[in-house]
Amino acid sequence: MNLKYLSENELMYIYFESNVPNTQTCTGHEGIYKFVAKADKNKIVGYEVENVSDNLNYVLTKLNLNSKQKLAICLYFLRERQGKTQEQVAESLDISLSKYKSLEKADHNINFDTLESIFETFPNEPILETVFHKAG
Numbered sequence: 001m002n003l004k005y006l007s008e009n010e011l012m013y014i015y016f017e018s019n020v021p022n023t024q025t026c027t028g029h030e031g032i033y034k035f036v037a038k039a040d041k042n043k044i045v046g047y048e049v050e051n052v053s054d055n056l057n058y059v060l061t062k063l064n065l066n067s068k069q070k071l072a073i074c075l076y077f078l079r080e081r082q083g084k085t086q087e088q089v090a091e092s093l094d095i096s097l098s099k100y101k102s103l104e105k106a107d108h109n110i111n112f113d114t115l116e117s118i119f120e121t122f123p124n125e126p127i128l129e130t131v132f133h134k135a136g
Contacts, residue, residue: 001072001106005080010053014073015046024048029062031055052077060130068106070131076104078122093117 004013015035022035022045031050037043047063049055056077060070079089090100095114102108122128 001069003073003076003104005052005077007080010051012049012052012056012073012077013046014049014059017045020045022046027063029055029058032058032063056127057130060127066106067131068109071110072104072106074125074127074131075100075118078125078127079104089121092121 002013002015002018004015005011020043021038023038024033024035027034027047032055033048034044035046035048037045047059049059052059056073059065059073065073075089079086086100086104087097090097093100093114094117099108099114103110103114119128
């Protein structure tokens with residue numbers, strides 16, 4: 001998964017696959033559009049999210065994302081919003097840069113120590129509570 005956040009426009013792109021010819025369509029929720037493969041309109045290859053601060057909760061609760069994808073989106077958004085680099089967040093989580101990058105791509109399983117560090121690094125972030133609402 002690849003993510004891109006344009007803070008000046010409050011716009012986020014979420015791509016599950018790249019280099020797939022696609023077309024943009026509505027999702028039924030204002031400000032959220034999906035990219036579907038031209039060859040298979042049922043295959044969602046990504047999303048465009050406008051006003052991401054306002055729409056992130058919807059993305060995390062209504063778009064059928066798995067837990068790794070939800071965490072990746074949250075980590076990326078929180079890091080970008082705070083203006084931190086991946087290196088800075090990896091250091092504060094006490095994990096390698098490559099492991100952190102894989103978390104932001106939804107390619108890595110997370111252990112409890114890292115999860116605890118995430119909550120310590122980003123305290124009082126309701127968006128993290130949204131990701132883990134089923135865990136409690």
